[in-house]
Amino acid sequence: MLIGRTRTGKSTIKALLVDPTKIPDEMMLKSGTREPLFESFHSLQNNIVFNIIDTPGLFERGPKDEMTIRDNETILKTISMCVNMEITKFHVICFCMSLTSGINQEDIKSLELLVDFLGKELSDNSCLIITHCESKTKEQLNALRKELVEDMFFKNIASFFKLGIFFSGSLNRDDYNHGNENLLDQFVTISEYREELIKLFTSEIKTYPICKMLFNRSSHVADIQKQREKEANERTEEQQRLIDQLTTIQANDQAQVKEIVQRYRESVRREEKARAESKYYLDSYENLLRYVEKKTND
Known part of the structure; x- marks a missing residue:
């Protein structure tokens, strides 16, 4: 290869x-x-x-x-x-x-x-x-x-x-x-x-068996999937903190309101991206495991 x-x-x-x-x-x-x-x-x-x-x-x-x-x-x-x-x-x-x-x-x-x-x-x-x-x-x-x-x-x-x-x-x-x-x-x-x-x-x-490489890749993919899921959860917590800030500041403080809203939107974007990547890696991980299991049974 x-x-x-x-x-x-x-x-x-x-x-x-x-x-x-x-x-x-x-x-x-x-x-x-x-x-x-x-x-x-x-x-x-x-x-x-x-x-x-x-x-x-x-x-x-x-x-x-x-x-x-x-x-x-x-x-x-x-x-x-x-x-x-x-x-x-x-x-x-x-x-x-x-x-x-x-x-x-x-x-x-x-x-x-x-x-x-x-x-x-x-x-x-x-x-x-x-x-x-x-x-x-x-x-x-x-x-x-x-x-x-x-x-x-x-x-x-x-x-x-x-x-x-x-x-x-x-x-x-x-x-x-x-x-x-x-x-x-x-x-x-x-x-x-x-x-x-x-x-x-x-x-x-x-020779090096492909199924062995698949096993190594499945562990790697699982680790990345967990990292992305953790990041998505952190973004969710961040959004809740920003919402709490909005409820405590003065309504007439437009500059601060605008800043928090921008940070909230960016946090949502990053959460959606992390969850999409988490799903991708989860699907990849499950596909790899199915193949490894099949090759093991064969």
């Missing part, structure tokens, strides 16, 4: 495994992957069928609450797709990261959130793939790996990726359009990346 933020080259990794000569499409402002995608391809060299799951971007910029709901939906959609296609285990989970402009603290933070979001139990099946490295030399890769491991932000989660750090890339479209000679060097480089990834994907690794 390939996961990571938008525009980190997840779909390009898929293309690299199938055909290293493929030229990526023109760079667009929006990500091409909007829903979880499942694809299979057959490696004649290894006589193995690869099943690859490409997820939409996770942990993009935006309000924290909206981001959490969106990411939770993405994970649930991905798991649901796997269930529908009778995929019961993950072999390798690839966390994808682009370092085209150096180590970015925001990217590292996204990785930390993903690790926490999916559960540290995935560690034995997880690797990190650094993308857009088609023009890097071996010396540059070694320096990049060393810099990353020693980075004050990344070193806190470096041990999570027990399968190691890998690299990926693709033939550069601009170089292709201009007929640049360095395309040959790029092809040699990405072919080596491809061999390393195929070697990883065909190695003997104990």
Whole structure:
């Protein structure tokens, strides 16, 4: 499974495994992957069928609450797709990261959130793939790996990726359009990346059951649901306090009345939002538990 933020080259990794000569499409402002995608391809060299799951971007910029709901939906959609296609285990989970402009603290933070979001139990099946490295030399890769491991932000989660750090890339479209000679060097480089990834994907690794991930997610979802319900109840209590204030102030104190009314309306808005999110997470939690129970009985 390939996961990571938008525009980190997840779909390009898929293309690299199938055909290293493929030229990526023109760079667009929006990500091409909007829903979880499942694809299979057959490696004649290894006589193995690869099943690859490409997820939409996770942990993009935006309000924290909206981001959490969106990411939770993405994970649930991905798991649901796997269930529908009778995929019961993950072999390798690839966390994808682009370092085209150096180590970015925001990217590292996204990785930390993903690790926490999916559960540290995935560690034995997880690797990190650094993308857009088609023009890097071996010396540059070694320096990049060393810099990353020693980075004050990344070193806190470096041990999570027990399968190691890998690299990926693709033939550069601009170089292709201009007929640049360095395309040959790029092809040699990405072919080596491809061999390393195929070697990883065909190695003997104990698979990670999806139902186990579901159990971890159900606990996480239940915790968030309780937080939202608690917040909604706090807003209800706040509204009662504001009503009590309105009954004690002078009616001619228009400024104070206006302020309390505004605070009351904002409190109602936040309560409605919290209760809507609480219902969403409660429904998600119950659906997850039903699935876990079904898989346990099976």
